[in-house]
Amino acid sequence: MTRTPVFGGNWKMHLDLNEAIALAGELRNRLGSHRGAEILIFPSAPFLRPVVERLRDCAIAVGGQDLHFETKGAFTGATAPAMLTSVGCTHALIGHSERRHVFGDDDATVARKLTAALNEGLVPVLCVGETIEERRAGQTFVVIERQLASALAGHDTAALSALIVAYEPVWAIGTGETASPAQAQEVHAFIREWLSDNLGDPFAQATRIQYGGSVKADNVDGLMTEKDIDGALIGGASLKVDDFTRIVRFERP
Numbered sequence: 001m002t003r004t005p006v007f008g009g010n011w012k013m014h015l016d017l018n019e020a021i022a023l024a025g026e027l028r029n030r031l032g033s034h035r036g037a038e039i040l041i042f043p044s045a046p047f048l049r050p051v052v053e054r055l056r057d058c059a060i061a062v063g064g065q066d067l068h069f070e071t072k073g074a075f076t077g078a079t080a081p082a083m084l085t086s087v088g089c090t091h092a093l094i095g096h097s098e099r100r101h102v103f104g105d106d107d108a109t110v111a112r113k114l115t116a117a118l119n120e121g122l123v124p125v126l127c128v129g130e131t132i133e134e135r136r137a138g139q140t141f142v143v144i145e146r147q148l149a150s151a152l153a154g155h156d157t158a159a160l161s162a163l164i165v166a167y168e169p170v171w172a173i174g175t176g177e178t179a180s181p182a183q184a185q186e187v188h189a190f191i192r193e194w195l196s197d198n199l200g201d202p203f204a205q206a207t208r209i210q211y212g213g214s215v216k217a218d219n220v221d222g223l224m225t226e227k228d229i230d231g232a233l234i235g236g237a238s239l240k241v242d243d244f245t246r247i248v249r250f251e252r253p
């Protein structure tokens, strides 16, 4: 089974409007007709529409960094799934570790958000990952399994067909400390096995699993040699066009 690699640039709460449009323009020039991988960009909510416009008719898709599980109502500060699609988003990050750990999204909230994204036809990029304390306590697989089971419960393979999973160990995000290719591969293999056991092997073999956490131009090649690593979700390095371009154009020996 060959899976098309998929790379996501998570811009988090960075850039102003002009910088966001300029970065989108540079990405368009450098990667707008790239064929070797699928490319997703997750700008802050105020910049979604202008970035979608800047990337129109090119190979780079745009997604929301988060969404609310309700469809509309008195939810100050929240973004409804249909708001994302109405500005041209096709994807959404669900359960990013900063949502879980800074904003308190628990497993139940993440599950509701994933369902809301699917109901709106958005492709969910479901983020899972353990903290350093959980890893040290030997709980990594327990945590990953709990996060997967809770988020994906009640959905069949037809509904989840476009799902992307991102394994992002919390201790590697924004710290400069990347999981080694072998450490990442061990968890990716566990995720694929879990998907196979719970949703069937054809689904597991077709589903892309990204690695995220301090991915850089100089460590992507090693990560991408591992058989269950199908791409990356990139924070810091996605703000630098040279670095992000090199990551997307990773080289396999």
Ligand code: PGA
Residues within 6 Å of the ligand: 010, 168, 172, 173, 174, 175, 176, 212, 213, 214, 215, 233, 234, 235, 236, 237
């Ligand atoms: P980082 O962020 O690349 O800056 O570590 C990754 C992420 O949060 O998706």
